[in-house]
Each structure stands twice: as structure tokens, then as C-alpha cells.
Amino acid sequence: MTALLDTHGLQAFYGDAQALFGIDFTLAAGELVAIIGANGAGKSTFLKSLTGLLRAPREAIRFKGEAIGGLPPGEIVRRGLAMVPEGRRLFPSLDVEENLLMGATPRRAGPWNLRRLYELFPILAEKRRQPATSLSGGQQQMVALGRALMSNPEVLLCDELSLGLAPIVIREIYAAMPAITGEGMTVVIVEQDVRMARQVSQRVYCFQDGRVSLTGRSDELTPEQISQAYFGMEDSHA
Numbered sequence: 001m002t003a004l005l006d007t008h009g010l011q012a013f014y015g016d017a018q019a020l021f022g023i024d025f026t027l028a029a030g031e032l033v034a035i036i037g038a039n040g041a042g043k044s045t046f047l048k049s050l051t052g053l054l055r056a057p058r059e060a061i062r063f064k065g066e067a068i069g070g071l072p073p074g075e076i077v078r079r080g081l082a083m084v085p086e087g088r089r090l091f092p093s094l095d096v097e098e099n100l101l102m103g104a105t106p107r108r109a110g111p112w113n114l115r116r117l118y119e120l121f122p123i124l125a126e127k128r129r130q131p132a133t134s135l136s137g138g139q140q141q142m143v144a145l146g147r148a149l150m151s152n153p154e155v156l157l158c159d160e161l162s163l164g165l166a167p168i169v170i171r172e173i174y175a176a177m178p179a180i181t182g183e184g185m186t187v188v189i190v191e192q193d194v195r196m197a198r199q200v201s202q203r204v205y206c207f208q209d210g211r212v213s214l215t216g217r218s219d220e221l222t223p224e225q226i227s228q229a230y231f232g233m234e235d236s237h238a
């Protein structure tokens with residue numbers, strides 16, 4: 001497999017506290033890969049390291065053959081990695097369309113623009129002049145996803161799209177994924193909803209205590225393997 005993005009022994013720290021202990025991760029162009037794991041396993045920390053929000057050694061992260069670890073976040077977006085952050089982080093004083101346009105700087109060439117996003121999520125066209133924070137949780141998540149797409153990334157990193165949403169709304173959000181990957185985009189999702197993660201992804205990485213405890217094809221891993229990798233030996237016997 002030729003890697004579009006990969007990490008080698010990636011470590012991450014908050015001050016003196018170590019959160020990642022040597023993550024080896026590979027992503028091929030066009031894949032949708034899910035990262036699952038319990039609270040505190042290091043999933044968000046991993047995404048933050050990829051996008052330059054946390055320091056990383058230059059050689060520990062490679063994107064399209066170039067070492068990008070520790071580059072400033074803006075430079076990483078320019079190169080084609082964009083993140084949908086946990087908790088959406090919309091601009092409360094801006095309306096829906098203004099929030100979407102915030103994602104367009106820097107704007108790379110590609111298929112995504114306001115018109116395409118409004119086709120993908122018609123409800124956002126209807127509410128384009130409303131304050132983003134007046135929308136429902138699911139609609140706000142659509143804005144956050146759309147904002148990241150507006151930079152036309154090559155790799156889209158999504159942190160817990162399902163957080164706080166009802167199952168029917170989660171399905172509605174994930175229903176957009178085929179249209180996104182259909183445009184050739186490569187996607188990483190961090191997801192606590194293991195069923196959904198397995199359903200939409202080709203491969204899964206399970207994180208536990210800052211390490212990869214299991215990886216494999218989503219359709220080949222058994223629920224028992226995942227449960228053990230998710231909770232660890234001790235907990236699964238508790």
C-alpha cells in the first residue's frame with residue numbers, strides 16, 4: 001500500500017505528560033479509516049498532532065512523501081489536510097454561510113464550493129442567513145463538516161462527528177460520506193460509535209492508552225477483538 005499519509009513512532013506530550021507512545025499509522029489515497037477507542041485513549045491528540053495543533057517531530061509525520069510533523073497548522077491546511085474539530089467550534093457571531101466561507105481560506109482548487117455544499121446539505125441553504133449556533137446539533141455538525149470541505153482538502157480528519165447527536169441524525173451525517181469520498185477525498189474519522197465506525201470505514205485503528213491496540217480491515221475484525229482492544233484485558237474480565 002502506498003501511503004498518502006503516515007506516522008512513525010509518533011509521540012505526543014502535554015507538558016510533561018505523555019499522551020501518545022509511538023503511533024504507527026498508514027493511510028492510502030481514497031481510503032476511509034476509522035480510529036476508535038475509549039475516552040482519553042489519545043484519538044483527538046493524534047488528530048491534533050497531524051494538523052500541527054500539537055508539536056511533533058518533523059520526520060514522525062509524512063504526507064505525500066514530505067515530512068510535515070510540527071509545521072504550523074495553516075501550512076498543513078495549505079498542503080491539504082483539514083480537520084472537523086470535536087465540538088464543532090463554529091463562530092457564534094457569524095451566520096451559516098459566513099461560517100462556511102471561513103473554511104475557504106486558504107482555498108485550494110477542487111470540487112467543493114458553496115453550491116456543492118448546499119446540494120449535499122440542502123437544509124444549510126435554507127438556513128444560510130441564520131446564526132450558525134441557532135441551528136440544531138446535527139445541522140451545526142453539517143456546517144462544521146462543510147467548513148472543512150471548503151478548503152478542498154486531500155485528507156479530511158473528522159473528530160467525533162456523532163458527539164451528542166441522536167442515532168438518526170448520526171446516520172444523516174454519515175450518509176454524506178459516499179459523496180465526499182466519491183470526489184476522491186481520503187477520510188479519517190475518530191468515532192466512539194463503533195458500529196457506525198465499522199460500517200462506514202474500510203480499516204479500523206483501535207487506540208488504547210496512547211497506543212494502537214488493534215488494526216485491521218473493518219469487515220474482518222470481530223466484535224470480541226474490538227472489545228478487547230477497546231477496553232483492555234483487565235476491563236473485559238471485570
Ligand SMILES: Nc1ncnc2c1ncn2[C@@H]1O[C@H](COP(=O)(O)OP(=O)(O)OP(=O)(O)O)[C@@H](O)[C@H]1O
Nearest residue numbers: 014017019037038039040041042043044045046086
Ligand atoms: N489539553 C490537555 N492537557 C493535558 N492533558 C490532556 C489534554 N488533552 C488531553 N489530555 C490527555 O491526553 C490523553 C489523551 O486524550 P485525548 O483527548 O487525545 O483522548 P481521546 O481518545 O480523544 O478521548 P475523548 O474521546 O475523551 O476526546 C488523556 O490522558 C488526556 O487526559
